[in-house]
Amino acid sequence: MYLQLIKAPLDIGAGIQGCKGAPDRLYEAGLQGFGQGNVIDIPFDPTAPGEKKDIIASFSRRLAEATYQALVDGKTPIVLGGDHSIAIGTIGGIARYLQSQKRDLFVLWVDAHADFNTPETTPSGNIHGMPVAVLTGDGDPTLLAVMKGILPLKKKNIYMLGLRDVDPGEEERLQESDIVEWRMPIVRKEGVAALTKHLIDRVKAADGHLHISFDVDGLDAKLVPAVGTPVDNGLTVEEVDTCFRMIRESGVDFSCEIVEYNPTLAGAQQTADVAMHLMRQLLSEAT
Numbered sequence: 001m002y003l004q005l006i007k008a009p010l011d012i013g014a015g016i017q018g019c020k021g022a023p024d025r026l027y028e029a030g031l032q033g034f035g036q037g038n039v040i041d042i043p044f045d046p047t048a049p050g051e052k053k054d055i056i057a058s059f060s061r062r063l064a065e066a067t068y069q070a071l072v073d074g075k076t077p078i079v080l081g082g083d084h085s086i087a088i089g090t091i092g093g094i095a096r097y098l099q100s101q102k103r104d105l106f107v108l109w110v111d112a113h114a115d116f117n118t119p120e121t122t123p124s125g126n127i128h129g130m131p132v133a134v135l136t137g138d139g140d141p142t143l144l145a146v147m148k149g150i151l152p153l154k155k156k157n158i159y160m161l162g163l164r165d166v167d168p169g170e171e172e173r174l175q176e177s178d179i180v181e182w183r184m185p186i187v188r189k190e191g192v193a194a195l196t197k198h199l200i201d202r203v204k205a206a207d208g209h210l211h212i213s214f215d216v217d218g219l220d221a222k223l224v225p226a227v228g229t230p231v232d233n234g235l236t237v238e239e240v241d242t243c244f245r246m247i248r249e250s251g252v253d254f255s256c257e258i259v260e261y262n263p264t265l266a267g268a269q270q271t272a273d274v275a276m277h278l279m280r281q282l283l284s285e286a287t
């Protein structure tokens with residue numbers, strides 16, 4: 001498996017800025033050992049004209065083109081964010097490619113949050129809380145336009161691992177959807193190995209592609225302090241390690257993005273160490 005690293009330093013989708021420094025920090029912390037030194041930068045200009053949603057939509061189009069082109073070239077896109085709004089671009093491009101191949105896309109959304117808000121349900125207005133809604137066909141028209149020509153993701157193919165902080169309007173939307181919610185009590189009851197096996201079996205049966213959208217805040221707040229929205233009682237390093245090892249060993253086609261690491265916050269080194277350990281587990285057989 002040949003990797004295409006892509007730096008996506010967008011951070012205006014979050015309430016706290018600072019994720020824009022994460023791609024360089026993660027690259028230097030060890031990801032430079034992957035992708036044969038070949039890395040694409042998606043330039044981010046926070047002073048570009050327009051509202052935040054316009055700047056994010058424009059960035060997402062360029063990012064989507066990069067993940068699409070990587071797959072066309074037979075490479076696996078590994079995107080270094082950035083806040084979680086970059087998933088609109090990352091996954092938009094991957095979905096476009098799989099649609100052209102008539103193959104199913106599955107998404108493992110590792111996160112404390114569902115990121116399933118619309119402009120009507122969001123308490124904060126922050127776009128990093130909206131990418132799952134946009135990718136499944138709901139939300140602001142400016143953001144939805146990034147998905148032009150791309151079918152909305154199937155909600156039953158989205159698996160949320162580590163979910164534990166859901167906004168009220170989002171909760172209602174989740175109940176009405178068939179997104180698979182692996183909240184923490186389920187993770188502890190079933191065990192992450194059984195859950196991961198279930199997902200891998202479904203991807204294999206469909207001959208599908210699995211995208212891992214890895215929000216670092218899916219891990220427990222004490223383990224990864226340098227994130228904008230930390231939440232207690234989260235996943236352990238061992239749980240995410242088991243999940244990533246099983247995906248790597250399964251042989252399924254996968255891609256990944258890592259988001260929400262904020263190196264300007266306290267505990268930046270500890271958080272980078274945890275993130276890098278897990279990325280190495282996922283990518284250790286790739287070049």
Ligand SMILES: [Mn+2]
Pocket residue numbers: 084111112113115128215260
């Ligand atoms: Mn998130």
